[in-house]
Amino acid sequence: MKNFNFHQTTEIRFGRGRIQELGQVALKYGTRAMLVTTKATVPSLEQQYQKIIKLLEASGLKVTHFDGVIPNPTLEVISAGAQMARDFNAQVIVGLGGGSSMDAAKAISVEATHAGSAWDYLFYKTPQPDASKLLPVIAVSTTSGTGSQVTQVSVITNTHERDKSALYNNILYPQVSIVDPELMLTVPEFVSATTGFDVFCHAFESTINPGTGAYVDLLAWEAISLVVENLPKVLTDLNDIEAREKMAWADTLAGLCIANAGVTLPHGIGMAIGGMYPHVAHGEALAMVYPEFAEFTWKSAISQFSRVARILNPELKQLPDDKAASESPKEIAGFLKKLKLNKSLREVGMPESEIQKLAAQSMVLPDYKGNPRVASEKEMFEIISHCY
Incomplete structure (x- = not known):
């Protein structure tokens, strides 16, 4: 067996009804809590936010509510939250x-307690945040997607530079994560699909990343199987609590995977897409890239691509590994069609004139270097062109 590391400091409280414990948990860290959310654009969200505030107040906490978060949160969002x-x-x-x-909660913790902005503390910059200054973060997930509730990553967008990057430091793990599938019943179809596919991507890319190991492998393949079986069920019936619960578990497993192994080529491209075209959801960006990524990579990771192809289509178990792996792009494309995520970059409004710019931006983050087949500048341009 290859050597591997596995690190996790977040206390995970998983299961239906666990949100009731939030007040008691928060009270361990102080009596003044700031709730960080998006705006309540529908009544169900407003009801959810009020329920959470009441839970906190009932435990004796004073609460303020920052509801300025937007998809692909920007530096301006983080600064406003930090000031509050x-x-x-x-x-x-x-x-x-x-x-x-x-x-956003993680980045606000940094900016509220450090000089400058959160952008000054990206993963490749020095100095890094000081653990002794940070405000503790409790992460309460309401979607099954990013795994952020168990990672040391905070992704933020610099709209001025059209750049999406990340803070990444083990001191940024939330102190506690509460994963309550009942909170996910109100998530609409498109968000369920895009976040759910993100789970698939986190898990699969962890299996081909050089940082993988026996522990990550164990969690990742379980997550992949859970997504393939349960995400279509969620999209068929948004109130299927058992399927929601299994997707919440898959999301948590996949988050643990990327926290310890990491992502590869598709996430580097997906982050670039999000930075340049913030209206594109992260999971949607990944979906546009994945069939082409599989076509580009499968020969360099036959074991993993054959395995994922067989999970997507059990009939491929009869084929040799290389033949099954060669079918993976088609099987992934078929799965995306089932999720209604089979779009091109052109269809989300990307100008054809920016293909070269997006290709260059896709090589800014180091994710592509962890791919089993590392793309050259010319190959990255070809990948983006095919995705277009």
Whole structure:
């Protein structure tokens, strides 16, 4: 067996009804809590936010609510949240929502307690945040997608530079994550599909990343199988609590995987798409890339691509590994069609004139270097062109 590392410091509280424990959990870290969410654009969200605030207040906490998070949260969003945290003298931050809200909570914790902006503390910059200064973060996931509730990553967007990057440091793991599938019953179809496919991507890319190991492999393949079986069920019946529960578990497993192994080529491209075209959901961006990524990569990771192809289509078990692996692009495309995520870059409004620019931006983050087959500049241009 190859050597591997596995690190996790987040306390995970998983299961139906676990949200009732939020107040008691938050009270361990102080009496002044800032709730971080998106705006309540529908009545069900407003009801959810009020329920959470009441839970916190019932435990004796004073609460302020920052509802300025947007998909692909920007530096301006983080700065506004950090200012509110400072003005309120927040002692603990509760990030409630999908990846955008949980990532924003982590970045706000940094900016509220450090000089400068969160952008000054990206993964490749020095100095890194000081653990002794950070505000503790409790992550409450309401989608099954990013795994942010169990990762040390906070993704933020610099709209001025059209760049999407990340803070990445083991001190950014949430202190506690609450994963309650009942909170996910109100998530609409498109968001369920895009976040659910993100789970698939996190898990699969972890199996081909050089940082993988026996522990990650164990979690990743379980997550992939759960997504393939349960995501279509969720999209057929958004109130299927058992399928929602299994997707929440898959999301948690996949989050643990990327926290310890990491992602590869598709995520580097997906991040570039999100930075340049913020209206494109992260999972949607990954979906546009995945069949072409599989076509480009499968010969360099036959074992993993044959396995994922057979999970998607059990009839391929009769074929040799290389033949099954060669079918993976088609099987992934078929799965995306089932999820109604089979789009091109052209269909989401990307100008053809920016293919070269997107290809160059896709090589800014180091994710592509972890792919079993590393793309050259020319190959990256060809990949993006085919995705277009």
